Amino acid sequence: MSITIYPLASLSQIEKTPSREDGIPPELEEDLRAYGCKLIHEAGILLKQKQVAVATAQILFHRFWYVTSMKQFGIGDIGMGALYLASKLEECPIRMRELINVYDLLLQRASHTTGSTSSAQQYSDFKYVPMSYFGSTFYDLKDALVVAEMQILKRLGFNVHVVLPYGTLVNYLRVLGLTSREDVCTRAWGYLNDALQTPVYALYPVPTIVSAAIMLTTRHLGISLPSSPENRWWELFDAEWEDVWSVCGYIMRLYRERDAEDQKRLWGTAETLNARGRTAADI
Amino acid sequence: MSTSTPTTPTKKRSRWDAEDDDDEPPVQASSKRRAKSKQAKSETPPVQTPASTSTPPPVRPEPIRPTHSVYVPPRTLHPALTPSRSVYCYERLNAIEEGSYGVVFRARDKQTGEIVALKKLKLDEEKHGFPITALREINALMTCKHENVVNIREVVVGDTLTQVFIVMDFIEHDLKTLLTVMPSPFLQSEIKTLMLQLLSAVAHCHERWILHRDLKTSNLLMNNRGTIKVADFGLARRYGDPIGVGGLTQLVVTLWYRAPEILLGAITYSTAVDMWSVGCIFAELILKEPLFQAKGxxxxxxxxxxxxxxxxxxxxxxxxxxxxxKTITLPPQQPPQLRQKFPYLTSAGLDLLSRLLTYDPENRISATEALQHPYFNESPYPKHPDLFGSFPSAAAGEKRRKPFDSPSAPVRAADHKLLTDFDDV
Structure with missing residues (x-):
């Protein structure tokens, strides 16, 4: 086995992200990150892309916002660029045209959902209007995509090495003797995937994140693991309690209740930011 | 880490101290559970600790132990996210060569004064964004850091988005040019050293799931200290199971070094293609010219x-x-000519060569196996890299004085090296 060291955000990068320095509230940044990752995820499903490429894209996406402000680029463009780049990195390239169409659809649907009042209306009368084949929308989006990909590479110093957590989870569950419990495996796997919407993969090493997924799973399912001071299971995996706990916090925050008003405000901001980002990138 | 940690570190330490009283030194595996001490993070990286565990603790009450599994480096070892620097951090010196997809320059780091090689990637006319081949090259170089793989320092960018340069250590020679200019072939002891270096680099890449796919003497760089570095990962790619969309292309490896399964259109080839190339390089080092100089x-x-x-x-x-x-007709059976072609090679050497040039990729020797081959354990033994001669570097613009100009005693390899040594001054 080889030791591969992937980059993580430094303490100063975490303390003041470029977006926060630019006056974007931390909660908004957090929500935009999550939303951008959901878009990547949805696009991945529509494109029938492999999960490894989607996860890699989401991790690159999070890394990017530790070196760039969200006022400079839109989460839609960067998400698209990240997915395009990650697909190449994972040796399953996708076509620009297809990626652009899918993002166009997702963004149209998002603005439709934001504009409609009742939730029933949100899903019923959405009609996708395809862009014209040689229209300027396509070429604008294509330029934005090329710029986004290049900016991700450049701002991450071309160090786009990503380590995914899945193999580690399998190993750890084996060590803990939990592989026979299907509910444990599924749930922990799910936490790892949900965590992709949070910045943790750009903040903590993989063993810590996997330990957090196991921690949430076993606590939720009422399974006890050795936790007495002299043998605490997460220490076996070189994780710190505070870090594991912090990752758990990031993940659980995804599931918190939101009132409709709050949600709408955020989505509205997301839209404006996205539009602004696009023009900035075009210049 | 903070003091609020539930365990008291002292408790743990004392238990370990008790273990230390035993005569037997603690094995490394048992230290996976780590001491929770405040300094743990700032302590020496875990890689170095195995050595220090064996030394008796003179001053410290407790020996330094690895606080992490070697597979989980501490958080501090992870590099921060760092944007690419500008190419203007380097001063351009001279062009070294122009490859099919980029120019290589010699340059000086303005801050440190170090001499480096800058490889400019050709990015214009790209219809699919950043080229996947360039991505593979950069990734492969970053993943395969090794003593015998050319070191990638960073990737820098120019003014526009179409200017990207890979910054690598500058290495004086490539083996191809060296073989053509040196008056006598490498000695067996030198060939063994070079082969061991090449094989360990290839084994390292394969371990990391990287196929080089273009091993040849012109892609093997050599410094003046007898060390070769595998370079030009322009055709490298990650392989795995499954292979990926579209399989693997057959348009890889320079013709002379191309394995028979690629020639016959295999789309699921693997590490064995690199080993065939290694076999061709081995033969070339002995013959001082490429083994198969075919036109098609x-x-x-x-x-x-x-x-x-x-x-x-x-x-x-x-x-x-x-x-x-099906498309080719096999010639009538005839015995192999390998022995006739290499009359002076020992039988162990010939065995290694024939295992590298084995038809069936399944049976072809792997890099790890080849490193263990008896050829390397028989006399003459591999020569220490420091004992290699040095040569004037064509890439650095150094000219060789005609080596046979001066009246000299019978020319032997050693004398030649002495002569050329002066050229460097």
Missing amino acids: EIELLSMIFKLLGPPTAASWPNFQTLPLA
């Missing part, structure tokens, strides 16, 4: 068949299943 694929196949004898059902069971196997 058909000629290459017939040269291979001539040297090794045509493949049989025994030597290559899957031969007939290859896409292009």
Whole structure:
């Protein structure tokens, strides 16, 4: 086995992200990150892309916002660029045209959902209007995509090495003797995937994140693991309690209740930011 | 880490101290559970600790232990996210060569004064964003850091988005040029050292799931301290199971070094293609010229068949299943000519060569196996890299004085090296 060291955000990068320095509230940044990752995820499903490429894209996406402000680029463009780049990195390239169409659809649907009042209306009368084949929308989006990909590479110093957590989870569950419990495996796997919407993969090493997924799973399912001071299971995996706990916090925050008003405000901001980002990138 | 940690570190330490009283030194595996001490993070990285565990603790009450599994480096070892620097951090010196997809410059780091090689990537006319081949090259170089792989320092960018440069250590020679200018071939002891270095680099890449796919003498760089570095990962890619969309291309590896399964259209080739190339390089080091200097694929196949004898059902069971196997007619059976071609090679050396140039990719020797081959353990032993001679570097613009100008005693390899040493001054 080889030791591969992937980059993580430094303490100063975490303390003041470029977006926060630019006056974007931390909660908004957090929500935009999550939303951008959901878009990547949805696009991945529509494109029938492999999960490894989607996860890699989401991790690159999070890394990017530790070196760039969200006022400079839109989460839609960067998400698209990240997915395009990650697909190449994972040796399953996708076509620009297809990626652009899918993002166009997702963004149209998002603005439709934001504009409609009742939730029933949100899903019923959405009609996708395809862009014209040689229209300027396509070429604008294509330029934005090329710029986004290049900016991700450049701002991450071309160090786009990503380590995914899945193999580690399998190993750890084996060590803990939990592989026979299907509910444990599924749930922990799910936490790892949900965590992709949070910045943790750009903040903590993989063993810590996997330990957090196991921690949430076993606590939720009422399974006890050795936790007495002299043998605490997460220490076996070189994780710190505070870090594991912090990752758990990031993940659980995804599931918190939101009132409709709050949600709408955020989505509205997301839209404006996205539009602004696009023009900035075009210049 | 904070003091609020539930365990008291002292408790743990004392238990370990008790263990230390035993005569037997603690094995490394047992130290996976780590001491929770405040300094743990700032302590020496875990890689160094195995050595220090064996030394008796003179001053410290407790020996330094690895606080992490070697597979989980501490958080502090992870590099921060750092944007690319500008190419203007370097001062351009001279162009070294122009490859098919980029120019290589010699340059000086303005801050440190170090001499580096800058490889400019050709990015114009890209229809699919950043080229996947360049991505593979950068990734492979970053993943395969090794003593015998050319070191990538960083990737820098120019003013526009179409200017990207890979910054690598500058290495004086490439093996191809060296072989053509040196008056006598490498000694067996030198060949062994070079082969060991090459094999360990290739083993390292394969361990990291990287295929080089273009191993040849012109892609092996050599410094003046007898160390070779595998370079030019322009055709490298990650391989795995499954192979990925579209399989693997057959348009890889410079013709002379191309394995027979690629010539016959295999789309699921693997590490064995690199090993064939290594075999060709091994032969080239001995012969001082490329082994198969064919003009086309058909000629290459017939040269291979001539040297090794045509493949049989025994030597290559899957031969007939290859896409292009039906399209060629095998010459009548004839014995291999390997011994005649290499009359002075020991039988161990010939065995290694024939294992590298084995038809069946399944049976071809792997890099890790080749490193253990008896050839490297018989006399003459591999020469220490420091004992290699040095040569004037064409890439650095150094000119060689005509080596035979001065009246001299009978020319031997050693004398030649002495002579050329002066050229460097």
